[in-house]
Amino acid sequence: MPNDSVAITTICPDVENSQFTLQSNNPDVSPVQMEEAILTIAASQHRSLPRIKILGTGGTIASKGADSSQTAGYHVDLSIQDMLDAIPDISRICEIEYEQLCNVDSKNIDESLLFKIYKGVSESLQSFDGIVITHGTDTLSETAFFIESTIDAGDVPIVFVGSMRPSTSVSADGPMNLYQAICIASDPKSRGRSVLVSLNDQISAGYYITKTNANSLDSFNVRQGYLGNFVNNEIHYYYPPVKPQGCHKFKLKNKTDEASDFHLPMVCILYGHQSITSKLLELVQDHYDGIVIATMGAGSMPDKVNKICLQCKIPIVYSKRSMDGMIPVANLPTPEEGKESNIVASGYLNPEKSRILLQLCLAQDYSIGEIRHVFRGVYGGA
Ligand SMILES: NC(=O)C[C@H](N)C(=O)O
Structure with missing residues (x-):
């Protein structure tokens, strides 16, 4: 901001390494007023930093x-x-x-x-x-x-x-x-x-x-x-500004402003492996609101486990234990004729991110159809 009471002149022609002298244009300006003016200028320059x-x-x-x-x-x-x-x-x-x-x-x-x-x-x-x-x-x-x-x-x-x-x-x-x-x-x-x-x-x-x-x-x-x-x-x-494709934004609901009052629905992650049985699934399904499974490949789980998953009353997201790749819809187990499947494909999401997304969906009381829509929209899952 221009300040009429002081003149700033550079004593070094090299702008990068400039030093400045400050002189009052007004003979009545006291050294204290000069000092204040300098501080104001310094503060305004400082404010221009992000x-x-x-x-x-x-x-x-x-x-x-x-x-x-x-x-x-x-x-x-x-x-x-x-x-x-x-x-x-x-x-x-x-x-x-x-x-x-x-x-x-x-x-x-x-x-x-x-x-x-x-x-x-x-x-x-x-x-x-x-x-x-x-x-x-x-x-x-x-x-x-x-x-x-x-x-x-x-x-x-x-x-x-x-x-x-x-x-x-x-x-x-x-x-x-x-x-x-x-x-x-x-x-x-x-x-x-x-x-x-x-x-x-x-x-x-x-x-x-x-x-x-x-x-x-x-x-x-x-x-x-x-x-x-x-x-x-x-x-x-490398690219102009861009945000993640189709990212679903959730509005957080919390009863109070207290962080200790904030709870999301419970979702656990099960890890697929050879010889896996449905035992763990049966043990956890009554204690959780949703389950994510790190399947063995692009949605691969033994037929017997798939069958039990389809009978569970809670949403199950099939993710993958492989670091890369995705779960195509075609690899999901097929429900019985006329029944809606509770299994959703995570698309590109790894198990820990799938878990958070499922928690956020459940916190909004989304139906299985809406959960499927969120996963499909963002990742090409189903
Ligand atoms: N590199 C790290 O920050 C690991 C550490 N255990 C943490 O996550 O807090």
Whole structure:
């Protein structure tokens, strides 16, 4: 904003490395008034930086080991402020506010914490240019899928980030991953891309990403392709802004604002294998609202198990234990003549994402037909 009372002149012709002198145009202006004017200008320049909200949840990125070679058996012990201290240059990129929602290994993220993250994101959408969520990598893709399915982010990028090495280890990957995630959230090119995951220089869609390696730095893979990458402070997107095809958005219902009151219907995952019987199925069906089965191939389960599945009173989603591929409708077991099948194909969704989608459908009291429609619409399943 122009300020008539001061004149700013550069004393260095090189704009990049400029130094400035400030002089009053008005002889009556006191040194105190000059100081105030300088502070106002500094504040207005500062305000032009993007505003980023960081929501901390824990994970290896917030962990410490006993020595610099320990890369397993460490514990969560770092606040967001500690993590930001490791990347001081970030203050040149954006203004940051943060909130520690919890500080846990992601194996302990449950429905009440999911709701806390959901609330943290929803409440920040209006006032920030981007949101970064620090999270353990083990269940990061589940939280990212949940947030993508329940929040319409508009143009605001929501960037999940984690690390594979604790902060104390040699070549810890957390600081660079966090730095990159914040830069991605701050970059106008990231707008309109919804939920992103930034890890190991790669940018991907939170909706599709899966953790495919339990130990290596390159732990996340995505068959649908990376959206871009990060090299030497440059963000390169391979495609213009795009959101996941046909993603069904659910409106969360919670009786109160309390995260502890938030519960989704119970859905479990059963893992297919040779010689599997229907015993587990019979044991769990009365205790759950839905079941997902990681079938052996593209919907393969023994005939005897298929028969029992068709007799179950609850919806069953056939997913797959193979990392890639999908479940075609043609491979689903056929119900008896005139009966509606309770079995739905997960399409491209893996078992853990199928579980969340089925929970969200059941929370809306969707009929089997509506559940089928949601899975079919999004993934080409049936
Ligand atoms: N790399 C990680 O973040 C793994 C850790 N166990 C977690 O998910 O919290």
